[in-house]
Structure formats: structure tokens, C-alpha cells
Amino acid sequence: MSEGTVDLSGLSGIPGLIRCEEYDRDSMGEQLTELTHTVYPHEHVFGEYCTVHAHIECPPERVFEYMANPYSLLEWTYSVRKLRPVGGDGLLVGEDAASTPLYCRTISHREAMTVDYHCAWDQGDELWMIYLNRIIPAEAVLKRTGSVVIWTNCRHPYYRANPFPEREPRGERMWVGELWPLFYAGHTIELRNLKLILEHRYRLGLPAGPILRD
Amino acid sequence: MLPISLLGVASYLPDEIVTNEFFGPGVSERRGMFTPPTTRRHVSREQTAADMIERAAARLIAGLNLTPSRDIDVLFTNVTIPDQPFTGVGAEIAFRLGCQPRAVVDLHNTGCVSFVYMLQLARELMAGGGGKGALLCNVQNAAGRVFRHPEVRTTRQAPVPGDGCGVAYVAASAISPVLATVVELHGEYARDMTVAADDGRQYWEPGPTPIRVAFTETRVASIIARGNQLVPDRVRQVCGLAGKEVRDIDLLITNQPNPIFLRNWREALELPPSRHHDTYDVYGNLFGAGIPISLEDAIARGRLARGALLALGGFAHAGDYSGAALISWRGGE
Numbered sequence: 001m002s003e004g005t006v007d008l009s010g011l012s013g014i015p016g017l018i019r020c021e022e023y024d025r026d027s028m029g030e031q032l033t034e035l036t037h038t039v040y041p042h043e044h045v046f047g048e049y050c051t052v053h054a055h056i057e058c059p060p061e062r063v064f065e066y067m068a069n070p071y072s073l074l075e076w077t078y079s080v081r082k083l084r085p086v087g088g089d090g091l092l093v094g095e096d097a098a099s100t101p102l103y104c105r106t107i108s109h110r111e112a113m114t115v116d117y118h119c120a121w122d123q124g125d126e127l128w129m130i131y132l133n134r135i136i137p138a139e140a141v142l143k144r145t146g147s148v149v150i151w152t153n154c155r156h157p158y159y160r161a162n163p164f165p166e167r168e169p170r171g172e173r174m175w176v177g178e179l180w181p182l183f184y185a186g187h188t189i190e191l192r193n194l195k196l197i198l199e200h201r202y203r204l205g206l207p208a209g210p211i212l213r214d
Numbered sequence: 215m216l217p218i219s220l221l222g223v224a225s226y227l228p229d230e231i232v233t234n235e236f237f238g239p240g241v242s243e244r245r246g247m248f249t250p251p252t253t254r255r256h257v258s259r260e261q262t263a264a265d266m267i268e269r270a271a272a273r274l275i276a277g278l279n280l281t282p283s284r285d286i287d288v289l290f291t292n293v294t295i296p297d298q299p300f301t302g303v304g305a306e307i308a309f310r311l312g313c314q315p316r317a318v319v320d321l322h323n324t325g326c327v328s329f330v331y332m333l334q335l336a337r338e339l340m341a342g343g344g345g346k347g348a349l350l351c352n353v354q355n356a357a358g359r360v361f362r363h364p365e366v367r368t369t370r371q372a373p374v375p376g377d378g379c380g381v382a383y384v385a386a387s388a389i390s391p392v393l394a395t396v397v398e399l400h401g402e403y404a405r406d407m408t409v410a411a412d413d414g415r416q417y418w419e420p421g422p423t424p425i426r427v428a429f430t431e432t433r434v435a436s437i438i439a440r441g442n443q444l445v446p447d448r449v450r451q452v453c454g455l456a457g458k459e460v461r462d463i464d465l466l467i468t469n470q471p472n473p474i475f476l477r478n479w480r481e482a483l484e485l486p487p488s489r490h491h492d493t494y495d496v497y498g499n500l501f502g503a504g505i506p507i508s509l510e511d512a513i514a515r516g517r518l519a520r521g522a523l524l525a526l527g528g529f530a531h532a533g534d535y536s537g538a539a540l541i542s543w544r545g546g547e
Contacts, residue, residue, distance in 0.1 A: 029247065029434070030244060030247075030248070031246070032246070032435075033245075033246035033438060036438060036439075036442075036474075036478075037477070037478050037481055038446060
């Protein structure tokens with residue numbers, strides 16, 4: 001196989017690139033140490049993106065199957081309840097945070113092992129609260145059995161202000177985005193729920209679930 | 215434990231002010247671990263550590279109105295590059311100052327945190343009745359003696375060190391008490407800093423190349439990580455020993471290896487810059503002399519009120535020692 005080369009002229013005119021051809025090890029060291037702190041403010045780490053991750057002692061295919069079933073949200077989330085189909089294209093509606101309508105469409109890719117929940121409060125036309133999940137065989141990344149789940153949220157501008165205030169005419173309800181500073185904690189708790197459920201059922205040889213009542 | 219007090223500090227800085235141009239072009243733009251100070255001092259070839267201590271001690275003795283023969287019965291020194299390899303500088307200092315201490319300790323270890331270690335040892339010695347007044351002397355002279363060399367000054371770390379001497383007087387007294395001290399040994403890091411020559415000779419073997427102070431390059435990342443961790447850990451620990459909270463600290467003074475460590479320590483302890491004093495930009499990394507020199511600077515600038523809770527902290531070399539002390543400051547009189 002021949003050595004891979006690219007035409008570097010394709011990089012000309014792109015300011016800000018840090019590559020070994022222009023930045024020697026010492027210069028790179030300067031960049032690295034400037035960026036390395038002892039502690040990081042919560043806002044710095046979780047201000048615009050919130051990522052949580054966990055190892056789950058359960059095979060990745062089984063984790064995928066469970067998460068790709070949107071009704072699993074009834075089990076492992078703190079407050080998503082009463083999901084039912086609306087329309088015929090996979091959109092569900094349920095309740096979140098006691099009586100807030102929550103719309104959700106689950107988009108999963110088996111080959112890539114991704115399960116994304118596209119959600120919104122109050123309306124199902126613009127699903128902007130997007131929970132991105134990737135399931136990875138732990139054998140590959142941690143040399144152990146089970147799965148690694150990485151869950152990321154991006155701080156969509158709608159988190160900062162309700163774009164559809166007319167949907168909540170009483171105006172008394174706390175907006176979901178006000179909880180953003182607590183997302184790391186909230187998602188950590190929900191991911192722990194997911195881990196506990198999957199590990200419990202797998203350990204005891206039970207169906208992964210969720211088992212739906214008629 | 216009988217209370218001992220830190221009663222005063224005094225500094226001596228060599229005359230020669232060295233700017234960044236001395237080290238080559240573009241030095242001022244360096245960042246990270248080698249962010250240079252604007253200036254630093256260098257000792258001359260002829261200036262001994264004993265000279266520096268004598269100059270600083272003269273100011274301290276005058277300021278506190280001490281009579282060395284009566285008031286100094288314990289003497290500690292720490293010198294980065296000793297004047298002579300065998301003897302230690304303490305005996306000459308005693309002679310120059312005209313005192314006859316019962317204990318003279320020329321400390322060779324604990325580098326950048328040696329001031330805290332001397333404070334702890336003096337406290338233990340004096341609490342056991344081993345003395346009434348101790349002079350603590352820190353000399354950093356590696357900038358002029360090592361980093362100034364034409365073949366060394368072009369290295370990235372050469373602009374960072376600066377020379378200076380800080381001395382302090384502690385006495386068996388409750389006026390300005392040392393509330394607690396802690397020094398921890400991390401022997402597993404002892405070999406991560408070396409003095410070596412590029413041609414591979416031992417530093418004491420004759421040869422044509424200068425010696426350099428080097429950190430094991432493969433360990434740089436872990437040295438940074440441990441430095442980040444050690445100092446906040448010791449400061450929290452010493453606060454715990456004294457029954458204080460970190461937020462009660464009125465002024466923190468640490469060793470000052472570079473602005474990155476200073477930033478990281480203060481962030482980790484959640485102290486604002488106004489409560490963490492340093493002299494890095496004018497004097498550079500003063501190694502063990504940094505704490506007493508920056509302390510005198512803070513006092514001179516009025517940043518240390520009577521009764522203030524003063525915290526000192528630091529780590530040595532590549533992390534082989536770390537320590538902190540807590541003082542209820544009423545010194546300087």
C-alpha cells in the first residue's frame with residue numbers, strides 16, 4: 001500500500017490550524033499546558049454541550065435493541081411517561097415533568113449503533129431537544145465485556161427561551177431550558193437507571209424489555 | 215505544642231536585571247510552562263550565597279531590632295547551587311552574623327517548598343525546647359549560575375528562573391503564630407528531575423558542556439498533573455489541621471514555577487487573584503526563595519493586614535515534596 005499523501009495546498013488560507021509542520025513539539029506543549037487546568041468550572045465543561053457516559057455490563061446489541069425501543073424511555077427516564085403514537089410516522093407523545101406534553105421520535109441506526117431521541121415540549125412539528133446516544137462494544141474500547149454508552153446533548157437556542165410560549169398560556173411552568181445547569185446531574189441519574197435496568201435483566205437472564213401492557 | 219511565630223521576612227535581590235532579549239528573539243511570546251517573566255535578576259559569578267544571605271539578614275535584623283548573638287540560636291539554610299559542594303553555607307553565615315546557633319541545618323532537599331519545610335522543622339525543634347529564635351534562609355542562584363550560560367540560555371526553560379534571597383525570623387512566641395504545617399514526601403517522583411550535561415557526563419565530571427536542569431521529558435504531562443494536584447491538596451490539608459476553611463484564607467503565597475501553575479492552584483482553591491500574591495513577572499521562578507520574597511513584597515504592598523490568615527504552599531522539583539503552612543499574621547513589628 002502506498003503512503004497516504006494529501007495535497008497540502010488544500011489547507012492554504014485556513015487560519016488557526018495547529019499541525020506539526022508549523023508547530024514544533026515545544027509550541028504544541030505551550031498550547032497543551034495553557035489548556036490544561038486543575039479544575040474546570042461546571043459552565044466551562046457543561047455550558048454548551050452535556051455529555052455523560054457509562055459502562056453497562058450487557059452486550060451492545062441488547063443495549064441497542066432496548067434503547068431503540070422508544071417505550072424504554074418509560075422505564076429509564078425520570079419523568080417521561082404515557083407515551084402513545086400520534087400520526088403514523090413514529091412520532092410519539094407522552095407527558096414529561098407531570099403534565100407537560102412531550103413529543104418524541106426515535107431515530108436509530110443499527111449498523112452505527114446510534115439511538116437518537118428527537119424531542120420537544122408542547123409541539124411535535126419542530127423536534128429540537130435531541131438526545132444523541134452511541135453504543136460501543138466495550139471489548140473494543142475498554143477490553144472488557146459489555147457496552148459503553150455515550151450520551152450528548154447540545155444546547156439548542158430554544159433551551160434559553162421557549163420559542164412557543166403560546167403553547168403554555170398560563171405562563172407559570174418552568175421552561176425545560178432553565179434546567180440546563182442540572183442536565184449533567186439529571187442525565188447521570190437517568191443513565192444510571194438505564195445501566196441498572198439492563199444489567200439486572202441481563203444478569204438474571206430476563207428479557208431486555210420493555211414489556212408493554214396491552 | 216508551644217506556639218512559634220513568624221515575625222518577619224526580608225529579601226535581597228541581585229542588582230542585575232535581565233530582560234527577555236538576553237535569551238534570544240521571540241522569548242516574550244512563549245506560553246505555557248515556559249511563559250517568561252518580563253524581567254528577572256541574575257547573580258554575578260563572584261556573588262556567593264553567603265553574600266546574599268548576609269545582605270537580606272542585615273535588613274531583617276535591623277527591621278526587627280534583633281541581636282544575633284542573643285536572638286538567633288537556630289539557623290536553617292537552603293541554597294539551590296551551593297557555593298561549595300561539601301560544606302554548607304550555615305557555618306559561614308553564623309560567623310558573618312556573629313551568632314553561635316545551637317543547631318545549624320543546611321537543608322539540601324525540599325527545593326521550592328523548603329521555606330515551609332524549614333518552618334516546620336524549626337517549629338518542631340523549638341517546641342521541644344531546642345531554641346528560642348530561628349533564622350530561615352533561602353537562596354536561589356541557579357539563574358545566574360546555570361541558566362545564564364551561553365549554551366543554556368537559549369533553552370526554553372532558561373528565561374523562567376530568577377535569582378534572589380529571602381530570609382525569615384521565627385521565634386518561640388504567640389504573637390504571629392504558625393497554626394499548622396504539613397510536608398509530604400513523594401519519593402516515587404524523586405528521579406524525575408535531573409541535572410545533566412548534553413554529552414552524558416555526570417554533573418561532577420569535567421567536560422566541555424554546561425549542566426542543565428532537566429525534567430524527564432516522557433513524564434512532563436504527569437509532572438504537570440501532579441503539580442496541579444499537590445499544592446491545592448496540601449493547602450486544603452493544612453486548613454483542615456488548623457480547623458479553618460480554604461475560603462478563610464486572606465492571602466495565599468506559593469512557590470511560583472510559572473503562571474500556569476499559579477492560575478491552576480488558585481482556580482482549584484477557588485481563590486480570586488487578589489488573594490494569591492506572587493512576584494513572578496518581575497523576579498521569575500525564585501525556587502525556594504519565592505515564598506519569603508513574595509511575602510515581603512505582599513507586606514510592603516499592604517496586602518497582608520494584621521490578623522490575616524496567611525497560607526503558604528508549594529511543591530519541590532518534579533513533585534518529590536509538597537507542603538503548606540498556615541499563619542495568623544501579626545508579624546513585621
